[in-house]
Amino acid sequence: MTVPSSTSGRRGVRASPTGSRTAPGTAAEWLPPSALVGAVLLLWQGAVQALGVPRWLLPSPTDIGAALIGSRDLLAFHGWVTLQEVLVGFALSFVVGVVLAVAIAYSRTLERAVYPFVIASQTIPVVAIAPILLIWFGYGLLPKVIVVALICFFPIVVNTVDGLRSVDPELVKLLRSMGASRRQIFMKAQVPASLPFLMSGTKVAVAVSVIGAVIGEWVGASSGLGYLMVRSASQFQTARVFASIVVLSVMGIALFQILAFSERFVIPWHTNGNGKR
Amino acid sequence: MSRAQRLDNMAAASRLKIELEGISVDFPTETGPLPVLRDVDLFAREGEFVTIIGPSGCGKSTLLNVIAGLEDPTTGTIRFDGRPADRRIGTVAYMPQKDLLMPWRTVLDNTILGLEILGVPKPEARKRAASLFELFGLQGFENAYPATLSGGMRQRAAFLRTVLADRPIMLLDEPFGALDALTRSNMQEWLLKLWDGLRKTILFITHDVEEALLLSDRIYVLTARPGRVKLALEVDLPRPRDYGMVTSDRFGRLKADLLGSIREEARKAMDEDLMPLRRAARGGGILAGRHADAEEEKEKAAPKRRGI
Numbered sequence: 001m002t003v004p005s006s007t008s009g010r011r012g013v014r015a016s017p018t019g020s021r022t023a024p025g026t027a028a029e030w031l032p033p034s035a036l037v038g039a040v041l042l043l044w045q046g047a048v049q050a051l052g053v054p055r056w057l058l059p060s061p062t063d064i065g066a067a068l069i070g071s072r073d074l075l076a077f078h079g080w081v082t083l084q085e086v087l088v089g090f091a092l093s094f095v096v097g098v099v100l101a102v103a104i105a106y107s108r109t110l111e112r113a114v115y116p117f118v119i120a121s122q123t124i125p126v127v128a129i130a131p132i133l134l135i136w137f138g139y140g141l142l143p144k145v146i147v148v149a150l151i152c153f154f155p156i157v158v159n160t161v162d163g164l165r166s167v168d169p170e171l172v173k174l175l176r177s178m179g180a181s182r183r184q185i186f187m188k189a190q191v192p193a194s195l196p197f198l199m200s201g202t203k204v205a206v207a208v209s210v211i212g213a214v215i216g217e218w219v220g221a222s223s224g225l226g227y228l229m230v231r232s233a234s235q236f237q238t239a240r241v242f243a244s245i246v247v248l249s250v251m252g253i254a255l256f257q258i259l260a261f262s263e264r265f266v267i268p269w270h271t272n273g274n275g276k277r
Numbered sequence: 278m279s280r281a282q283r284l285d286n287m288a289a290a291s292r293l294k295i296e297l298e299g300i301s302v303d304f305p306t307e308t309g310p311l312p313v314l315r316d317v318d319l320f321a322r323e324g325e326f327v328t329i330i331g332p333s334g335c336g337k338s339t340l341l342n343v344i345a346g347l348e349d350p351t352t353g354t355i356r357f358d359g360r361p362a363d364r365r366i367g368t369v370a371y372m373p374q375k376d377l378l379m380p381w382r383t384v385l386d387n388t389i390l391g392l393e394i395l396g397v398p399k400p401e402a403r404k405r406a407a408s409l410f411e412l413f414g415l416q417g418f419e420n421a422y423p424a425t426l427s428g429g430m431r432q433r434a435a436f437l438r439t440v441l442a443d444r445p446i447m448l449l450d451e452p453f454g455a456l457d458a459l460t461r462s463n464m465q466e467w468l469l470k471l472w473d474g475l476r477k478t479i480l481f482i483t484h485d486v487e488e489a490l491l492l493s494d495r496i497y498v499l500t501a502r503p504g505r506v507k508l509a510l511e512v513d514l515p516r517p518r519d520y521g522m523v524t525s526d527r528f529g530r531l532k533a534d535l536l537g538s539i540r541e542e543a544r545k546a547m548d549e550d551l552m553p554l555r556r557a558a559r560g561g562g563i564l565a566g567r568h569a570d571a572e573e574e575k576e577k578a579a580p581k582r583r584g585i
Binding site: 173174267269270 | 370390
């Protein structure tokens with residue numbers, strides 16, 4: 001058998017590199033969650049009306065909808081403040097997290113020195129640190145940014161360290177046999193291998209980042225959605241509290257989705273259909 | 278071909294490309310040094326296909342590491358082109374058992390890895406690689422990710438990466454070990470044809486006796502640990518070879534010689550592996566009472582069976 005014929009026979013049956021998953025945006029994708037959300041909202045609306053629950057105790061979905069529209073300027077203003085805290089804090093945690101991860105993966109000595117502190121930082125409740133940050137840095141943006149960064153950096157560090165170490169030792173051996181330097185091994189093998197892990201870490205981080213911002217604002221703030229929630233609750237404006245929660249959760253989901261979408265460009269080999277072995 | 282050229286070629290063919298002389302390797306362990314290789318002598322002439330075969334755990338991988346420069350021998354000398362080669366890293370192209378294609382690189386970018394590390398600019402390296410894709414049966418898959426390739430294609434891509442590294446000596450560590458029998462025989466024939474054109478010196482490691490005979494000019498059989506050269510067999514089958522030869526008488530005789538030598542070693546290796554178990558059994562450690570007796574019975578019977 002000649003070489004070309006043995007290979008061309010196989011070529012015909014191989015799948016194309018772009019995969020064949022259910023495309024996002026199809027009815028099968030969005031129908032089940034929408035139906036469930038719709039059903040819950042209907043049940044909620046019906047129960048509140050039928051039982052005559054007072055508005056300050058549990059507002060109906062339409063009440064919350066009205067608050068969303070009625071307080072849209074207020075929600076937009078405070079939402080923007082919170083979003084800034086989230087974005088700056090997340091960016092800070094990303095930079096610090098990646099730098100720490102590289103240091104930890106690069107040197108065993110640094111790992112022994114730094115890793116215990118990284119883990120210890122997660123055992124102290126953020127709620128306990130937030131008031132101290134308030135004393136140190138005042139009511140401004142900075143203490144919230146720090147709280148967000150504190151919450152976010154842990155999943156980024158842990159995942160990135162695992163990723164940098166996930167390289168097959170045989171591949172490192174191969175690169176060394178080619179005469180690669182330690183830097184080349186790092187750039188050509190460890191960094192790309194760590195990217196899927198890094199993306200997982202950032203997705204977890206961004207999902208909890210919103211929580212960090214709200215905790216920071218609860219402790220002491222003059223603006224932000226957390227502040228708006230506390231103020232509205234004290235005035236029994238329960239519908240507005242719920243409206244703030246809706247805005248917060250939409251913010252978190254949107255940030256998560258942006259990252260999930262960006263994976264197609266950052267780690268295409270990992271997301272394109274049958275890319276997983 | 279002129280007479281002068283022919284003489285030139287003959288001179289090249291008899292030139293020693295790689296020589297190992299008295300190579301011994303010990304691994305340090307808590308209970309003292311563990312001998313892995315003992316006084317290994319072997320050589321390959323320019324353009325020869327030389328195979329190393331032996332029972333598992335005979336130190337084949339260590340031998341490759343030593344040749345590739347990833348490890349240094351405890352004693353012994355290695356010469357490339359007649360000169361002692363103390364810094365060997367980067368002078369041989371090494372193809373490990375696993376294809377080790379980087380999942381994040383396209384097939385094309387995987388194949389240029391060796392050139393990249395040599396400092397060849399990427400566009401130039403890509404051009405060189407792309408021109409060989411058809412020969413390697415990879416045309417049309419330049420921009421695909423390795424995950425979309427079949428086992429045989431992955432292995433050919435890894436092999437192209439090795440060839441492109443452009444070193445005079447290639448070390449191939451069981452490159453077809455993970456392939457199914459049919460793909461494997463196709464790949465063997467394909468490698469024969471390719472090697473005919475490349476005329477590079479190849480050191481090949483395998484478990485497969487037929488594969489070794491079909492491909493090689495010379496076969497070294499290593500003993501069980503510590504690995505020594507037990508047999509150096511010149512394979513005088515005519516070239517070009519093809520899979521049809523496997524059934525010829527001459528092939529059969531060579532195969533019988535080779536198999537006899539290897540099976541003796543494989544048995545020794547297995548006995549060695551079972552020794553601690555037996556000792557533990559006698560001491561009542563792992564297997565107590567009845568089981569230990571049974572184990573001893575078996576051991577007494579073993580030499581008789583071996584004699585048959």
